[in-house]
Amino acid sequence: MFLVATYSVSVILYDIPEVSDIYWPDPDQTLYQDNRNQYNNTRLGILDSNGSFGSSDFADGQPLVACDAGPGIKRRLTLDPDGNLRLYSLNDLDGSWSVSMAAMSQPCNVHGLCGPNGICHYSPKPTCSCAPGYVMSNPGNWTEGCRAIVNITCDHQEPMKFVKLKHTDFWGSDQKHLLSVSFYYCRNTCMSDCTCKGFQYQEDTRSCYPKASLFSGRTYPTNDVRTIYLKLPARVNVSNTTFPRSDVFDPAPPRLDCNQMSIPPILEVHSTSVEESKWLYFYGFIVAFFVVEVSFIAFAWFFVLRRELRPSEVWAAEEGYKVMASHFRRYSYRELVKATTDFKVELGRGSSGVVYKGVLEDERPVALKKLKHISGGKEEFQAELSVIARIYHMNLVRIWGFCSEGSHRLLVCEYVENGSLATILFGDKSSILLNWKQRFNVAVGVAKGLAYLHHECLEWVIHCDVKPENILLDQNFEPKITDFGLAKLLNRGGSTENTSHVRGTAGYIAPEWISGRPITSKVDVYSYGVVLLELLSGSRVSELTVGSDAEVHMVLRKLVTVLADKLEGNDDSWIDEFVDCKLGGQFSYVQARTLIKMIVSCLEEDARKRSTMESVVQTLLSSDEADK
Numbered sequence: 098m099f100l101v102a103t104y105s106v107s108v109i110l111y112d113i114p115e116v117s118d119i120y121w122p123d124p125d126q127t128l129y130q131d132n133r134n135q136y137n138n139t140r141l142g143i144l145d146s147n148g149s150f151g152s153s154d155f156a157d158g159q160p161l162v163a164c165d166a167g168p169g170i171k172r173r174l175t176l177d178p179d180g181n182l183r184l185y186s187l188n189d190l191d192g193s194w195s196v197s198m199a200a201m202s203q204p205c206n207v208h209g210l211c212g213p214n215g216i217c218h219y220s221p222k223p224t225c226s227c228a229p230g231y232v233m234s235n236p237g238n239w240t241e242g243c244r245a246i247v248n249i250t251c252d253h254q255e256p257m258k259f260v261k262l263k264h265t266d267f268w269g270s271d272q273k274h275l276l277s278v279s280f281y282y283c284r285n286t287c288m289s290d291c292t293c294k295g296f297q298y299q300e301d302t303r304s305c306y307p308k309a310s311l312f313s314g315r316t317y318p319t320n321d322v323r324t325i326y327l328k329l330p331a332r333v334n335v336s337n338t339t340f341p342r343s344d345v346f347d348p349a350p351p352r353l354d355c356n357q358m359s360i361p362p363i364l365e366v367h368s369t370s371v372e373e374s375k376w377l378y379f380y381g382f383i384v385a386f387f388v389v390e391v392s393f394i395a396f397a398w399f400f401v402l403r404r405e406l407r408p409s410e411v412w413a414a415e416e417g418y419k420v421m422a423s424h425f426r427r428y429s430y431r432e433l434v435k436a437t438t439d440f441k442v443e444l445g446r447g448s449s450g451v452v453y454k455g456v457l458e459d460e461r462p463v464a465l466k467k468l469k470h471i472s473g474g475k476e477e478f479q480a481e482l483s484v485i486a487r488i489y490h491m492n493l494v495r496i497w498g499f500c501s502e503g504s505h506r507l508l509v510c511e512y513v514e515n516g517s518l519a520t521i522l523f524g525d526k527s528s529i530l531l532n533w534k535q536r537f538n539v540a541v542g543v544a545k546g547l548a549y550l551h552h553e554c555l556e557w558v559i560h561c562d563v564k565p566e567n568i569l570l571d572q573n574f575e576p577k578i579t580d581f582g583l584a585k586l587l588n589r590g591g592s593t594e595n596t597s598h599v600r601g602t603a604g605y606i607a608p609e610w611i612s613g614r615p616i617t618s619k620v621d622v623y624s625y626g627v628v629l630l631e632l633l634s635g636s637r638v639s640e641l642t643v644g645s646d647a648e649v650h651m652v653l654r655k656l657v658t659v660l661a662d663k664l665e666g667n668d669d670s671w672i673d674e675f676v677d678c679k680l681g682g683q684f685s686y687v688q689a690r691t692l693i694k695m696i697v698s699c700l701e702e703d704a705r706k707r708s709t710m711e712s713v714v715q716t717l718l719s720s721d722e723a724d725k
Contacts, residue, residue, distance in 0.1 A: 106128060107152045109180065116269065116310060120201075120208040134153075144172070148167065149161070149162050150174060159491060161200065164198065165186050170186050180207040181204065183198065183199045184197050184199075204223040205219065205223055205315040208312070209313055210239070211239050212225075212234070213310065214227060215239060215314055216315060217314065217315040218342055219343040225239045226339075228314060228327055229327060229340060230260065232246055246333055247333055254291070255330055256331035257330060258331045259327065260327045260329055261324060262326075262327065262341075262342075263324050264342070265315070265342075266317065266323045266325055267310075267312060267314045268315070270308050270312050271307065271309070272292075276304060277303050278304075283305035283307070284296070284298075286305065287307045288328070293328060294308045294309065294311050295307075295328045297326075298324060299324075317343070427499060427501070428499065430505045436465070437465055440465075441453075445566075447580075449466070450468040450469050451466070453467070454512065461497075465507055465508070466507060466508040466510060485581070488549075490545070490546055490549040492542040492545050492576055493578050493579075494510050494579040496510050497509045497511065510579065513577050517566050518566075518576070519565035530679060532683065535574045537685070538576070539568070540629055541718065542577075543578060543625065544713045544714045544717060546576070546578040548709075548710035551710050558581055559617070560581045561583075561620065562602055562605070563621050563628060564602050564624065564627075606624075608623075611650070618710070619705075619707050622708060622709070623700060623707065626695070626707075629695055629699065630696050632692075633675065633676060633677065633693070635680075638653070654700075657697050660675075672689050672690065672693070676689055688720050688721065691717065698713075
């Protein structure tokens with residue numbers, strides 16, 4: 098595994114004699130989707146003194162930034178043995194190195210991590226297991242992967258069967274890609290080819306991928322339909338085999354950080370062999386010895402070195418470690434009072450709190466949110482924030498830090514220049530008119546941000562309050578979603594109800610909330626559909642009716658039925674009347690029709706029939722390409 102520049106794009110490549118492929122940036126996406134620019138004249142990567150790693154092919158110009166960004170810290174950029182690119186920062190106090198940035202937040206996305214025929218999953222830590230019908234080749238060394246219990250050659254034919262593994266894929270090594278075929282056609286194609294090791298079939302697209310080899314196996318912590326069917330001899334019994342799977346598929350997934358970066362992940366070994374047990378005992382002894390050693394050093398530091406430091410130096414050392422160990426820092430209330438000139442400039446207010454503009458000591462403009470109705474104590478607040486602050490996506494507002502002193506609970510967030518989508522679309526004093534290209538880009542960007550929260554974080558994040566007020570536009574009118582993750586922090590109205598009963602904003606609330614059913618990611622999909630409707634028509638949904646949530650739902654249901662009927666016809670003249678008249682007819686009919694289809698899909702009464710945000714992104718990007 099190594100870092101290389103190819104076609105003027107920086108990538109990380111997995112390369113062995115049997116297979117060679119790129120796994121960073123995300124190979125499932127195009128370079129455009131990965132925010133990479135192939136058309137540049139330089140092949141330049143720079144790690145500056147402030148801890149920012151940038152490359153000439155980063156299309157949005159946004160570098161990878163260390164969690165302890167700033168001058169005066171020694172750092173090293175390393176491609177670690179597990180295949181991940183990490184930035185380490187030196188702690189001058191004890192000479193230790195800590196991870197301050199990682200290119201890949203999900204270890205299982207590194208190709209070949211578990212070797213041939215191995216599957217990476219989260220239980221909850223990154224763990225390697227062999228696929229059913231395979232055993233570990235070399236206990237203690239996952240780079241050699243797994244070998245088949247029964248070796249089959251094309252010279253010796255015997256009855257075969259398929260074992261189904263849901264939400265699992267072996268990336269690459271496809272013999273072919275068959276489009277729009279039935280499951281049985283795909284199955285028979287693999288069965289008739291003695292070199293086929295299995296096949297992946299996607300029911301939603303009816304795509305078939307017969308596999309020549311089983312590399313880069315992983316179970317997906319997402320809702321997309323990826324199923325692998327392993328081809329095994331009929332005589333191999335796997336009925337008592339534990340199938341590898343990620344715990345995040347459980348109804349109540351375990352608590353996981355979206356981007357765990359404190360130390361490189363250690364892969365756990367799942368095997369029942371006696372030889373492997375010996376290795377586990379050996380490693381257990383080493384770990385126990387290491388823990389005793391660290392405890393002894395910590396004991397000596399506390400009683401000897403700590404006495405030599407003044408209280409202020411001790412506090413500075415502890416705070417410095419906290420900054421390096423996370424993506425955000427802790428601010429004192431006094432610092433934030435100074436940054437905001439005693440909270441002088443108010444940017445806006447909502448049910449979760451009031452937002453003020455401030456400028457930090459490093460002259461960075463920020464938005465400070467004073468939270469109210471916080472549920473839980475100080476420790477719970479900081480634990481939840483540690484998850485939120487490590488979320489990073491270009492369409493999500495970045496959280497730089499927090500304050501938790503006494504009754505004060507504040508978030509220090511990225512300042513977004515052009516304010517909210519609501520102000521621009523519906524504000525009486527707004528001098529900005531979003532053209533069609535900008536509106537479509539907002540629709541795509543918001544979908545990408547929600548798809549990241551729903552499908553790419555190891556701990557799923559449901560926004561619960563998607564609306565134009567929570568969508569901000571930067572100086573290039575790129576959308577950024579704010580207030581994500583606050584559903585767990587806030588007790589709306591001061592109650593003690595859990596997240597399944599959090600109330601959103603009238604007009605954007607999904608129908609299942611009224612009946613008190615548990616909240617899933619599909620409530621965000623519904624709210625996104627309402628935002629699309631407003632973005633396209635230029636009018637508030639609340640203007641449709643003045644009444645309860647139930648009445649709004651009835652009006653929206655009728656509107657969706659009308660739109661669905663009109664989409665069945667070939668006449669597109671009605672779209673002119675539906676699209677915001679302020680655009681003066683300057684819009685793309687292809688893209689407008691696609692957005693209306695998404696509105697109909699997202700506002701389905703039955704949550705199970707609504708699209709996922711991942712599929713919404715794919716549909717919009719396809720429409721954008723088709724319109725060019």
